[in-house]
Every structure is written in structure tokens, then in C-alpha cells.
Amino acid sequence: MPKIAMDVVVLENKHLSDDVKELIVYAPDIAKQAMPGQFVHLKVIKSEPLLRRPISIASVDEAKGTLSLIYRIVGKGTAAIADLKAENQVNCLGPLGHGFDLTCKRPLLIGGGMGIAPLIFLAQRLCPATTSILMGGRNKAELFWQKRYEGLVNEIFITTDDGSLGVKGFTVTLLPELLKTKQYDRIFVCGPEIMMAGVAKIAQSHGVACQVSLEKHMACGLGACLSCTCESKDGSKRKKVCKDGPVFWAQEVF
Amino acid sequence: MPKIAMDVVVLENKHLSDDVKELIVYAPDIAKQAMPGQFVHLKVIKSEPLLRRPISIASVDEAKGTLSLIYRIVGKGTAAIADLKAENQVNCLGPLGHGFDLTCKRPLLIGGGMGIAPLIFLAQRLCPATTSILMGGRNKAELFWQKRYEGLVNEIFITTDDGSLGVKGFTVTLLPELLKTKQYDRIFVCGPEIMMAGVAKIAQSHGVACQVSLEKHMACGLGACLSCTCESKDGSKRKKVCKDGPVFWAQEVF
Amino acid sequence: MKQNSRLATEIAGIKMKTPVMTASGTFGFGEEFSEFVDLNQIGAIVVKGTTLKPRSGNTGVRIAETPSGMLNCIGLENPGIEYFLTDILPRISHYDAPIIVNISGSSVEEYGILAKKLDIPEIAAIELNISCPNVKEGGIIFGTDPLSAAAVVKEAKKNTKKPVIAKLSPNVTDIVVMAKAVEEAGADVISMINTLLGMAININSWKPVLGNVTGGLSGPAVKPIALRMVWQVAQAVHIPIIGMGGIMKAEDAIEFFLAGASAVAVGTANFVNPSAAEDVAKGIIKYLEKKNVEHISQLVGQLKCN
């Protein structure tokens, strides 16, 4: 399963919210290989940013040969991606990294902010397991994801910092109760590091295996430049987030 | 008549030949002021080239408020201009420099290569003078300009290096004869420096006043950076091609 | 742009409406930009490098574009100090913006003579260019050796009561050594950086792109280096710093203030956007408002390193 770097065609690039867009590209060779938790490294051709930008694969349509990438516009690189129009090309390197371990029966997905995007692909591949998702955001406007998860998960739990949707508070506010009342055998968490660390701690204290997905500034995405390494907590060598991750077992890194 | 730097809208950007395109922009404030021989300094927004690119005004439609810029794609900057599509914006600084002196009755325009472009605007403004044009190029394919001069000039003379159109040779091959047989009171020449120098010499020996249009690498276009200065041959200070020129009396600079 | 109290700045007695100046050699004598910038509102006009005698500069191509930058080898073309004083200064001295004259000498003494000639009311300060990479005599020679740099500063100080700004070259192993040398010699202000020596080759003709073979690199490409140097020097000296190198927009300027610059200058940016000096100042005001910072000085050197 070789990694590929090629110019791929943009099919669609539409707003999901004010600052979040979904890019759909035709990349059948990458779509075929992709696993949930993996990412692609994008280079907008001829655009100013020199380096690529890592974006998780939010979902895959193998039949159509397409990848969906959902991203928030935060700086130059994502702004350049946002400028892409249908029929434009973009250079896509992937699929990169190691994805989630799918050997579970009753998983709970936990997503915060843009971390909710790659969990769509994960939920797709976890079917037919009985999957639940807990999503957290600052406010209602940030949590436009429910429709994407329809048919993929059995239950959706929501928290917002300001209480404008779901339970007021953070995902970790709701988590202990969920773990007490439901019989999850796995937690997959993707979101801000502080949230993932909190979830990992609660998961451990409840004896539920937990996988986290880390984010680091990346240059090569191939394990060569060591931009993205993190300390490993299990006594082994430092980990390369781009290659050994981005998905890790919680105890490896927290 | 202030200079203007503003984002203007592209109306059209079409090929005139393999590597020559015509860009039409809507810039009524610049169109109103522009004089033949002046140029604009273009910056393709968000594109990689850092500096602006100077392009002569090839013609003006004051009624429509448009400028026509005819350019050859030779490097990054002109390639970025060539990528512009209708409705795109481009930043346009102009009109810059000093244009041609129009006080003549029987002018001969001499153009070589892309130097033929700005002479269109000049021919427009010289009307109703009895104007002739002598154009030189490497071959027939380069000399697609005749239609642009229809109705603007009385006579068109052509030379090509390979003889594929008009007289085989250079403009300076034909010039002495033209000067002998016709009663020109002014020569305007725009093209490669070596050609302009040759024309200037012949013009002088025939006692015909001659204006030339110089090209230099430019940064500011405003007379500030001194990228573009040239020695002056009439004993005065060095000339700034962007500001004192690009049009000079031949004896000032050759 | 209306005057804004958040930006009013005074360094070494030079009173400026904004801390955004224009860099020498990139703004002519100011008047060339009068259609794009209100010369009564910008921080200061630093005029093109001036020498004792007129200079015609280098021959051949004088600029080349590079990735996010440009090379220049103008070679200090200028009409000479006398012409500047008699013909140019009277045309520009009525603007509110203080006029700072950038001078280059081919000997220590020449800097002194120039400084003396500029000790006149119309001039706000003198900037010593000891860092021009494009001329053989003078220029960079003085800027890469701390003793020579100090000698130039001392000679200038002896000959003028105006604030003296020493403009440092980045083409050195240790910029802090240079900065301390000019500070000790009595410089009132440090401006930095001048251009980095670079080169470009035409692979079709196998010739250098520039007439002078090498040239000075400026523009966004050099910003990371300039910023690092300003930061290093700000921690080592007690005199104010004018930061420059690749400033295109307000955000870039703010980085320089945080690194320790008390004022900034825009150079290459003027060629891309002739209103740059004003646009940068406006952007800084917006930033200060958003961040609720009352005065630009509250940013200076505030970088938190741990």
C-alpha cells in the first residue's frame, strides 16, 4: 500500500459554517487505501504557503473514489485551500500515518472542535458496531455535525461551553456518567490536547481502553524531519506523530 | 492627474498568439488620464511574484473605461498575469511615466517585437495625422498586428528576419529608403534596444526627430528606487526610465 | 489617516506621529510617494543614501526578484550632499514628517564632513549607512568590523548635535558585538537590518542576473533573520532600535515591536504597495484597539520567552 503524492481534482469545496469548509477531491488510489484516523498532506499548487498542510480524512466514498476533508480556516494555508474551486487541482500526499484500531464492539467516540471531522470516517468503518458519539464545542454554531452522523451512530451526546446546545460544560463533564451507565469497550477521542488528556485520564480510571489522535506542526509527514515527535510515556523511543500516529493508545503519550 | 494604485477587474484575457495575450481591465480613472507611451505596474494579488510588472498601455477605450495591455509570457510574473480570468482582480498602479510627444504631422512608427503593442495607442492618439508604421519581427507568426492598425495608419511596412512576411531583414534595413522617399517629420520607435539605437542613428543622419521608449528592470515605477536609471547622453543628470521616461528623445539617451 | 495617540513616538528626541518610518533607498526623497502616502502623517522619511560627491551607481541590471524577496545593487546612486541640500531638501522640508538623512562615506572623515553639513534645522537625525553591500569603498567594510563601526559613529557624533542612528549590517557573525560597539561609541539609535548579500544567476546566459554580480537581499524572505537580530540586540543594548527587514503589513511590524524595536521602517513593501507606510500604521492602530493596548510602547520588547 504505497503512499501517493499527486495532483488531484477538486470536485467541491463548500462552507459547512462560517469558517469551516468541506473539500471533496477525486483521489481513488488514496480513497482505496485510507483508514480512519489517517490524514493527507495538502499543497495548493502555485500558492504562497511553502509547506503542505495536514488534514484528516473526514470520510471516503470508495465507489466514487473521493475523499472528504473538513477543515477550519485559521491561517494562510487553510485560506489557500478554501480558495480552491471545482476543477482546480491540489497536490495530495497520502494516506499518511496510522489510524484507529477498529477491534471493538461498543465504542464511544469523543470529538471536540475540528476533532469531530475524522470521527465521521471512523464511525463509517466501525459499523455495524453499536457506536455512540459525544461531541463538545464552544456553542451551538460550532456543532453542525449531527446530520453527518445520522445512520452512523446510535446515540449523540452534546456539550457546549455556553449551554446553547446539549449539556452546558465540557465533554469531560458528561463522560464519567456515560461511562458509568453504558458499557463502552473503547473510547476514541480527537480534539484539543487538554480535552484528550482529560478523557484519557477518566477512561483509564474506568478501565476503558482509549485511543487519542494527536496534532503537531508537520513538515514532511513521512517520519523524516522530526518536526512532530512527542515524548512517549511507555518508556519507548520518542514517537513520530506523522508516522507512528497520529493515533496512539492513550497510555503511550499521556 | 494623480497616479492610482487599485484593484481593478479583469474583463478579458485572451491569446493573440502562442505566447502573447491581451488583458483588458476596467480602470476608468487610469484610462481617463493615460497617454500613449505610459505604462501600468501590475501586481497579481496573492500570487508568488513579489514585485509588480510594468506593462505598456496598448490602447484605451475611454468610453468603456478600459485599458488594453498586450504582453508576452516570458517568466513567472507574466505567467501569473496570463492566469487571470474574467472577473478576477489585479492591482494596477498607473498611469506611470512620460509618454510620446504628439506634436507632429507625418510620423513614422517603428515597432519591434512587443514594442509594437504601445504604438497602437500612439497611432490612435496621433489621428488625424498621416501615420505610417514599420514593424519588424522574427517571422510571420510574430506579426499578427496588422488588423490592430487598420484605420489607424495609412501605410504598413513589414520586415521579418526570415523573410516569411514583408521584406527580409530588419527594420533598419528598410528605414533609409523610407526616409528618402517619404517626408516623415517624426520617428517613434519601440523595440529591442539595439534596434532603437540603430533607428536613432539613421533618423539623426536624416535629420528626423526621433523618440524612443526604453525598458529597464523596475521596482517602484515611481522614480524612488533608482533601479531603472540610465546614463543621459545630453550632459544632464541620469534619467529615471520609469519617471523621466520611458519615452525619451533619442539624443537624450543614445 | 488622522493622528492617533496610540502611535505617537519619540526616540532619541525624534518626534514622530507614528513609529512607522520608511527605509532608506526605498522611498526616494518622499515626494515620489506623495500621491499615495500623506507625508504629513508618516513617522519619518529616511531619504536615499547620500554621499559627499554625486554617484552614478552600478551599471547593468540593478534589481532581481527572488522568492519572497529582491536583490538590489543600486550602488548608492545619488546626486551628492550639496545638490540634496540646495535642490531637494527645500522641496520636502515643509512636510510634518521628520527628515532623516542616510549617509555613506568612503572614509571615517567623510562621515564626519557629511554629518556636519547635515547639522541644520531641517534635518531630524542622521543615519549612518555602514552596511551597504553594493559599494566597494565604505559601506559594508565599516559595518562588519566593530572598531571601524565605532570610529564612524564617534566621528559623526563629534560633528553634529543631531541624533545619530547607526544602521547595522546583518552580514556578520555576531550582530550583538556590532550593536554594542556602536552603542559605546555614542550612537543614539540603532537601525537594523540592511540587506543580506546575495546573488542570482541567469541559467540561459550563464551570467549573473545583476550587473554588479552580487546584491543586497531584502523583503519578506529576510524577515526571520531581521527579527532574530533585533531580538538579540534589544537584549544587549539600552538605546532604541528601529527594526526593519521584510515588513509588508502591520502584523510583521508588530513582531518587530514585540522583539524589542521602538520603531520600524518599511522598505521593499513600498514597491509592492506604495501606501505601505500608512497601511502598516493603520493596521497597528487596529491591532492595538483590538488588544486594548493604549500605546505602541507597551508592546516594545514584550516577547514572552518562557
Add this chain to the structure above:
Amino acid sequence: MKQNSRLATEIAGIKMKTPVMTASGTFGFGEEFSEFVDLNQIGAIVVKGTTLKPRSGNTGVRIAETPSGMLNCIGLENPGIEYFLTDILPRISHYDAPIIVNISGSSVEEYGILAKKLDIPEIAAIELNISCPNVKEGGIIFGTDPLSAAAVVKEAKKNTKKPVIAKLSPNVTDIVVMAKAVEEAGADVISMINTLLGMAININSWKPVLGNVTGGLSGPAVKPIALRMVWQVAQAVHIPIIGMGGIMKAEDAIEFFLAGASAVAVGTANFVNPSAAEDVAKGIIKYLEKKNVEHISQLVGQLKCN
């Protein structure tokens, strides 16, 4: 890519199929790029900087993008020479591309120890990194002082029969002085340039972008500086030069050859285009064919300066 006689190059006994190598720290140990580049066809693999003991490198953010460039402060993270020799080298030594090991010591002696350990058949040459701006001990200290640089080269030469490549830092006043010092000390080859020390600031947090505050600038932004330095050094020394700094495509590489480099290395380009090392070589072949130049060596130092 099929082998091409126009490109076969030998410098200081290192036989390479193309003169396009990969720059240390940007190509891992080669294997990370095996899906994009044929490791049997590229010039040479220069592996990540290796030290006596394993190093975990700097903490915090390690890279930042800048206009046409990037800053890095990896800080020489590496598994140490023993692990390299026992675990990594066996995995990569079967490729045709010569393996060159880039080493950093915190003392002159350490360079000697490392050189000795690498005096083995699997290794084609040793590159002395005396120019890493991101570590306190060692690194750049040796690369900014000609005496220290010479001492490191001598110690390495004493301990190995392999060709020794001295990698120069651009953060110096006069690169020629450094080049002559390492040449006199016995270096077989000079590679240049390492990164320029730079910095970036986050204007929202008022903190440095990089965990280590400063970092090394690489990429197209630095190409004009690198090219100028290669040109200066090529005129001053008699040993071959490996040129690098911002090479993204064949055209960039050709500029370096004309300036006097006998080989080139691609660094940052690998992050943008993982096939860069091969693509650059292919582009050079096309250029040589078009220009009717039989062998790349006929380009070396052919810049016409008048």
C-alpha cells in the same frame, strides 16, 4: 529514472549516479522516502545529524513557516551513533546510493570518536555538522570560528580514512575565511550552506512561534545567500563544494553548478515534493540535453562575470 552518463559524478572518491544528494535532516535515513524516490538512483543519502549519545531534541513547536522558507529547531533529535550502526544502517546499506553520515559533537574529541566509529565499509563519507544553530554545545560554535572549525576537521581526518565533508554555517561575516580554514585543515569537500538563524513571533500570544525561540531558516528564501556564498568559496578553495540552500527544482540546482558547486543537495524541497531529489536530477538531464552539454561537470563554475 535510468542512469544517465551526463550526471555520473565523483567527488573526493564518492561515486554518485547523479550529483543531486539529499540534505541532512530533511530526508531521514532515506527509507522514509523510498515510496517516492528510487534510493538506488539518487546521488547520495546524507542521513540525519547523528551524535554520540541519543538526543531527544528541543521541546515545543519545532517548525514554523516563513515567506518562501521555514524555520526549524529540531535540535538534533537522533537515536545516537550506536543505534544508527546496529539498527538503521543494516536496513539502508543495500541501496546503491552512497550513505554519508552527518555528525555533531559537543567537543572536538567527540567528532573524532564519531568519525572513527564510522570508518566502516558501509559508509561513503562523513559530513561534519559544525553549523547547527539549534543546539547550545557544539554545532554552530565550531562553525563560526575558523580555528575551532579547523580543529574539528583535523580531529576527524585523524580518525577516519573516509572523505571528510565540512558543512559550513552561513551565519558568519566572511564565509571564505571559514572555507579556507577547513580546506587547510584537510577537509576533502565543503558542503554549504546550513541554515541561517531566524525567528518568528506569534502576535496573538506574544510568544515565540518556536519552542526554542530561534531556529534555522531554510528553503527558497535563502537561495540568493547560499548561491552567493558558494560562488565566493568556489573562487577561494580547490576542494569540491556541495551546494545547497533553497533548491526546489532543476533550475535552482543549475545556478549552484554555475556558481561553482560540483554537487548539490535538496533539503526543504523534500517536504514539499517527496520526489524532489529525483525530479531535480531529471530536470538537469533535460537542461543538459537542450543545451547540448555532455556532462554536468562542464557547468561547474562556468559563471561568466563580465
